[in-house]
Amino acid sequence: DADVTQTPRNRITKTGKRIMLECSQTKGHDRMYWYRQDPGLGLRLIYYSFDVKDINKGEISDGYSVSRQAQAKFSLSLESAIPNQTALYFCATSDYIAGDTDTQYFGPGTRLTVL
Amino acid sequence: AQSVTQPDIHITVSEGASLELRCNYSYGATPYLFWYVQSPGQGLQLLLKYFSGDTLVQGIKGFEAEFKRSQSSFNLRKPSVHWSDAAEYFCAVINTGGFKTIFGAGTRLFVKA
Numbered sequence: 001d002a003d004v005t006q007t008p009r010n011r012i013t014k015t016g017k018r019i020m021l022e023c024s025q026t027k028g029h030d031r032m033y034w035y036r037q038d039p040g041l042g043l044r045l046i047y048y049s050f051d052v053k054d055i056n057k058g059e060i061s062d063g064y065s066v067s068r069q070a071q072a073k074f075s076l077s078l079e080s081a082i083p084n085q086t087a088l089y090f091c092a093t094s095d096y097i098a099g100d101t102d103t104q105y106f107g108p109g110t111r112l113t114v115l
Numbered sequence: 116a117q118s119v120t121q122p123d124i125h126i127t128v129s130e131g132a133s134l135e136l137r138c139n140y141s142y143g144a145t146p147y148l149f150w151y152v153q154s155p156g157q158g159l160q161l162l163l164k165y166f167s168g169d170t171l172v173q174g175i176k177g178f179e180a181e182f183k184r185s186q187s188s189f190n191l192r193k194p195s196v197h198w199s200d201a202a203e204y205f206c207a208v209i210n211t212g213g214f215k216t217i218f219g220a221g222t223r224l225f226v227k228a
Binding site for chain 1: 119124147149151156157158159160161164205209215216218219220221
């Protein structure tokens with residue numbers, strides 16, 4: 001089974017609808033992240049969380065919100081979807097180890113289309 | 116602010132040929148550097164990373180990368196490309212404090228027979 005799972009894998013919705021993307025992990029990592037990927041722009045950080053009580057905005061948080069329901073679960077919500085939120089969304093986890101680097105482990109992605 | 120530049124949007128190489136993907140970073144201190152690969156329809160997977168020690172690092176799938184501080188570069192290389200290497204490759208740097216990874220825009224690799 002995959003260590004980081006995302007649901008749904010694909011979603012088509014309409015402008016103004018509320019959408020939730022879910023992420024679950026079995027790696028036991030404390031740190032979780034949400035990114036969006038757009039062609040030519042790489043990955044941009046939306047939100048990140050270092051533990052259940054810690055939520056931080058990334059570089060493009062406007063129009064998004066998150067919830068860290070448990071160590072293993074981190075959800076991303078679009079309260080009122082708009083077409084320019086059409087993108088590929090990735091969840092990632094990491095486990096910082098002192099003296100080592102913060103390698104990230106990615107889910108398979110959710111392709112979201114907002115019409 | 117830290118940044119990562121991948122000058123090549125896409126590269127095409129013949130199967131069996133050598134490969135070099137370029138990455139330049141902007142960072143005030145010794146950076147932590149990564150290369151990730153994204154195969155079609157999948158998430159990103161770590162190829163290799165550098166944070167100290169030997170400036171030539173070996174990764175999975177026969178890839179290596181060399182950290183050159185004087186050139187602010189961390190180029191990815193492979194001596195002989197296989198058709199299965201066709202994917203998008205991302206260079207990344209981790210910021211001061213080690214809690215945000217900053218990604219380049221990616222280089223898409225095409226492999227021709």
